[in-house]
Amino acid sequence: MPEISRDEVAHLADLARIDLDDAELDHLAPQLSVILESVASISGVAGDDVPPTSHPMPLTNVFREDVVTPSLTAEQALSGAPASDQQRFMVPRILGDEQ
Amino acid sequence: MSAGADLTRRTAAQLADALAAGETTSVEVTQAHLDRIGTVDGAVHAFLHVDAEGALAQAAESDARRAAGRPAGALDGVPIAVKDVLATEGLPTTCGSKILEGWVPPYDATVVSRLRAAGLPILGKTNMDEFAMGSSTEHSAYGPTHNPWDLDRIPGGSGGGSAAAVAAFEAPLALGTDTGGSIRQPGAVTGTVGVKPTYGSVSRYGLVALANSLDQVGPVTRTVMDAALLHEVIGGHDPRDSTSITQSVPDLTDAVRRGATGDLTGVRIGVVKELGGDGYQDGVQARFAEAVDLMVANGAEVVEVSCPTFVHALATYYLILPAEASSNLAKFDAMRYGLRVLPEGIDSPSAEDVMRATRDAGFGDEVKRRIILGTYALSSGYYDAYYGQAQKVRTLISRDFDAAFQQADVLVSPTAPTTAFKLGEKLDDPIAMYLNDLATIPANLSGVPGISVPGGLAEEDGLPMGVQILAPTMADDRVYRVGAALETLLADQWGGPLLDRAPALNGAS
Numbered sequence: 001m002p003e004i005s006r007d008e009v010a011h012l013a014d015l016a017r018i019d020l021d022d023a024e025l026d027h028l029a030p031q032l033s034v035i036l037e038s039v040a041s042i043s044g045v046a047g048d049d050v051p052p053t054s055h056p057m058p059l060t061n062v063f064r065e066d067v068v069t070p071s072l073t074a075e076q077a078l079s080g081a082p083a084s085d086q087q088r089f090m091v092p093r094i095l096g097d098e099q
Numbered sequence: 100m101s102a103g104a105d106l107t108r109r110t111a112a113q114l115a116d117a118l119a120a121g122e123t124t125s126v127e128v129t130q131a132h133l134d135r136i137g138t139v140d141g142a143v144h145a146f147l148h149v150d151a152e153g154a155l156a157q158a159a160e161s162d163a164r165r166a167a168g169r170p171a172g173a174l175d176g177v178p179i180a181v182k183d184v185l186a187t188e189g190l191p192t193t194c195g196s197k198i199l200e201g202w203v204p205p206y207d208a209t210v211v212s213r214l215r216a217a218g219l220p221i222l223g224k225t226n227m228d229e230f231a232m233g234s235s236t237e238h239s240a241y242g243p244t245h246n247p248w249d250l251d252r253i254p255g256g257s258g259g260g261s262a263a264a265v266a267a268f269e270a271p272l273a274l275g276t277d278t279g280g281s282i283r284q285p286g287a288v289t290g291t292v293g294v295k296p297t298y299g300s301v302s303r304y305g306l307v308a309l310a311n312s313l314d315q316v317g318p319v320t321r322t323v324m325d326a327a328l329l330h331e332v333i334g335g336h337d338p339r340d341s342t343s344i345t346q347s348v349p350d351l352t353d354a355v356r357r358g359a360t361g362d363l364t365g366v367r368i369g370v371v372k373e374l375g376g377d378g379y380q381d382g383v384q385a386r387f388a389e390a391v392d393l394m395v396a397n398g399a400e401v402v403e404v405s406c407p408t409f410v411h412a413l414a415t416y417y418l419i420l421p422a423e424a425s426s427n428l429a430k431f432d433a434m435r436y437g438l439r440v441l442p443e444g445i446d447s448p449s450a451e452d453v454m455r456a457t458r459d460a461g462f463g464d465e466v467k468r469r470i471i472l473g474t475y476a477l478s479s480g481y482y483d484a485y486y487g488q489a490q491k492v493r494t495l496i497s498r499d500f501d502a503a504f505q506q507a508d509v510l511v512s513p514t515a516p517t518t519a520f521k522l523g524e525k526l527d528d529p530i531a532m533y534l535n536d537l538a539t540i541p542a543n544l545s546g547v548p549g550i551s552v553p554g555g556l557a558e559e560d561g562l563p564m565g566v567q568i569l570a571p572t573m574a575d576d577r578v579y580r581v582g583a584a585l586e587t588l589l590a591d592q593w594g595g596p597l598l599d600r601a602p603a604l605n606g607a608s
Contacts, residue, residue, distance in 0.1 A: 009471060016425060016474045017432070018467055019442065019455035028468060031529055035472060038530055039414040043484060045492050052490030053497060055312045055342070056298045056546025057572075062341040076205035080436030091434050092450045 004033050106131040111177045111271040111325040118165065118176045125158035125165075125176030129220045132178050136222065136269045139604040144244050145254075145264035147183050148191050149223035154178060157220035164218065174328055175218030180270040182261050183224040184231055185316070186305040187211050190221070194307050195229040195239040195257075198431050198438045198461030208305025209340065210274060210316050210333045217332045222270050225260030229463045230428065231281055231309045233257050234535035237526050238465045245522070246289060248562055248601050252519040255285030255535075261319040262289040267604055272329050273319040278309045279416055280515070280539025282317045283551035287514035287565025290553045290597045292582070294318050294326045295539075297573050298546030299344040301330075302337030310423035311342070313416075313543040321598060323358070323552065323583040327351035330575070346573055354576035358583030361591070364398030366581060369507025373409040374538045374567075380517045382557025383564040387513045390554050390566045393588050394581075402506050406499035411492050412541045417533060418476050418489035419544070425473025428466065433457035468529060497545040504571045509581050512538045514551040514565030542569050550578040552585050553597040563597060 009029040013020045020028070074087045083090035106128050109117070117123045133151050140146055161176035170176070181187060184194050186204035188211075193199045207215065214221065228238035236244040236259030244259040246252040247267040254263040261273035262285030275282040277295035286293030294317045301316045308314060318329040334348035370391060375384060395401050432454050433439040442448050442456035462470070476485040503510055516537050525531040542549040551565035566585060570577035590596055 004475065008475075012471045012474045012478075013467075015478070016470045017429075017451065017454045017458055018462065018470065019459040020467070021459075024459075024467070028464070028471070031468060031527075032471060032475075035417065035468070035529055036475070039417050039485070042411050042414045042418070042488055042492050045408070045411050046488060046495055050491040050494050052487060053493040054490060056497070056544070057342065057344055059299075059342060059344070064338055072205055079205050080202050082433060082437075082439035089435050092448055092453045094450045096449060 004029065004036050107135045107268040109271065110322045111174060111320065111328060112322070114177045114271055115173050115328070119170070125161040125220060126155060128176065129154050129158035129178045129222070132222055132270055139267050140269060142245060142250055142604060143247055143263050143267045143269070144242060145225055145260045145267060145269055146180070146223045147193060147195070147226050147241055147260070150190055150221060153190070154220040154222050161218045161220065171216065171218035172332065174332060176220070177271060178220040178222050179214060180222050180225050180261060180264045180273040181211060181214070182258050182273070182275050183227055184276055184307050185211055185274060186307070187221065187224065190224060192224065192307070193241070194231070195227040195241060196461065196463070196466070197240045198457070200438065202437055204305075206305065209302035209337045211305065213333050219272070219332070225258070225264055225273060227260055228257035229466050230307070230424070231257040231276060231278055232424070232465045232469055234280070234284055234532055235522070235525070236260060237522060238463055240463055243522055246519045247604060248290065249519065252521055252562070253288070255288040255515070255519065257281040258285050258319060262286055262291050262293065265319055265321050266291050266598060266601065271321070272325060274316060274333070275319040276306060276314055276316050277543065278313045279420065279543050280536040282319060283539050283549060283565065283567060284515045284535055286319065286551040288519040288563060290563035290601060292320045292323055292326050292550065292552055294330060294550045294578065295542060295548060296330060296334060297548045297575055299342050300348060300573070300575065301334050302340045302343055304337055304339040308427045310420045311427070312423060313420065315543070321596065323550070323579060323586050324352065324355045326550070327355045327579050349573070349576040351576055351579045354579040355583040358580035359587050361397055361584050361587045363394050363581065363584050366399045366509070367507045368394055368399045368401050368581070369404040369503055369510045370401060371409065371503070371510050371512050372403055372405045373407065374512035378516050378534065378537065379513055380557060380559070382559045383513045383515075383517060385558060386555040386564050387566060390585060390589070391511065393592070394585060397584070397588060404503040404506050404510065406503055406541070408492060408495040408499045409541050412496055412544060413533060413537055415489045415492045415496065415544060416536070416540045417472070418485050419493065421469040421473030422476045422486050423473070425470040425477065428470055431458065431461065437461070465529070493544050496541055500541070500545045500547055500571070508570070509577050510569040512567050513554075514538060514567040518557045518560055518562035518564055538567060547572050548575040548578050550582040552582045553589070555589065555597065556600070
């Protein structure tokens with residue numbers, strides 16, 4: 001059973017865009033190892049011939065009529081925004097220094 | 100007993116009758132519950148937000164409708180509490196998280212729209228584990244809810260706020276959501292009733308998703324009839340939820356009336372071998388065995404069924420859920436709504452820097468654990484071994500249900516393996532916390548409906564336990580019929596509802 005190392009947790013946190021500090025990494029990494037160990041028991045339970053279930057009710061191609069329906073106004077959509085300007089979400093810079 | 104106190108002790112069905120008979124008004128009923136919240140919620144902390152003004156205004160409108168002879172439905176004027184994971188226009192919706200502190204949604208969840216259309220005044224929003232991740236409400240960023248049976252103990256979770264609110268007579272009805280047991284397990288440990296409907300039979304539109312393929316909204320009440328009345332208000336197809344099923348909800352109140360005779364002649368009850376034994380508290384098992392005997396004494400036929408893959412349900416769930424959750428929670432990016440935290444020591448931080456700092460500051464430990472676990476389970480190289488394998492085991496669990504329902508009309512088990520534990524006892528031991536959902540998780544993986552009905556008090560600690568009843572997909576009426584029968588038979592034995600034996604709460608915290 002693969003252990004999950006502190007470095008791996010740091011990498012995963014980076015992928016998940018969570019800025020974990022050293023103390024949090026020390027705290028979470030061993031806990032994640034224990035959880036992973038306990039869920040690893042399912043390996044080999046289902047053979048290759050078992051189809052996966054992604055959803056309890058298999059529904060496909062659920063479409064609505066292609067007609068205009070009421071939606072949020074720009075003001076409503078922006079009502080929870082940390083910052084907005086000219087009816088748009090205002091965000092920090094999106095390009096790095098090197099770009 | 101004052102008139103106000105009397106009103107809070109009544110069931111929703113009794114309140115509906117009293118309103119219809121003109122014996123009371125919705126304003127009186129709503130005010131009585133607001134007063135009760137004012138008296139006991141300092142100690143219980145079931146609510147994150149109370150909307151006295153809004154609830155009383157909705158109550159006055161309800162009274163006006165009745166006066167004009169046009170009530171909106173049976174429950175018009177009966178107040179309700181709503182779990183804080185459901186979007187409510189104009190009322191804060193935090194999901195128990197700092198990342199949504201102060202967020203006021205610009206729209207209602209479909210179930211909330213249906214409550215408003217049916218005339219139920221909304222008392223406020225109830226406490227929960229952050230983003231519904233937990234079994235104790237201790238993972239709420241706003242402090243835990245306390246179990247009305249013993250204020251030092253957990254009320255279950257994630258919907259501990261809704262369960263505690265109805266157990267403490269702060270609300271006759273509440274809405275919860277059940278992803279792995281978050282309606283049923285709090286019901287069990289607070290001596291109340293909780294129903295997880297068939298997946299897809301109640302709209303998820305406006306429910307802040309934890310795990311889309313598992314989440315389901317359902318009733319949290321003190322009686323099975325109240326659950327059926329509320330279920331009939333919120334159930335049914337919703338074109339705004341692409342997973343909503345089109346079949347109509349069966350007649351649930353009729354099923355309760357049939358069950359309430361206590362007669363179970365011809366009903367085949369399957370005891371699931373794998374949902375008992377090791378890990379289940381003695382007093383919980385004893386009460387469960389008595390409940391089964393009682394049902395058999397009243398006509399039911401009992402069969403032992405085996406669902407061998409259920410032993411892998413917990414592991415399956417803790418791969419599928421984090422995978423879906425990590426993807427869902429990616430939307431909390433500090434850009435469009437919610438918290439925005441600027442990282443320290445960085446001049447002109449980028450959007451990504453802000454995202455990382457915000458998600459670190461805004462999410463609690465359990466949310467971080469599950470996001471990271473989900474990210475791991477979905478990463479290339481591990482996907483087939485974890486997420487892919489879990490999806491296959493999910494198929495096997497559904498096949499186990501199919502086989503079991505060949506032998507039995509309903510399946511029964513204890514709802515939770517133990518009674519309420521002490522606050523703090525399992526807070527930093529994720530696995531011990533996860534084990535609370537051992538018996539409730541299979542239903543979510545397969546989509547079948549389930550109810551938890553109070554089964555009595557465990558001998559060793561005098562705390563409530565619950566009996567879970569599961570039925571096949573879309574046979575929600577069966578869980579109501581058998582649940583109502585068990586409720587009637589036990590109440591006859593006890594000489595009244597279990598909650599009559601809960602300690603009185605006063606304002607002292």
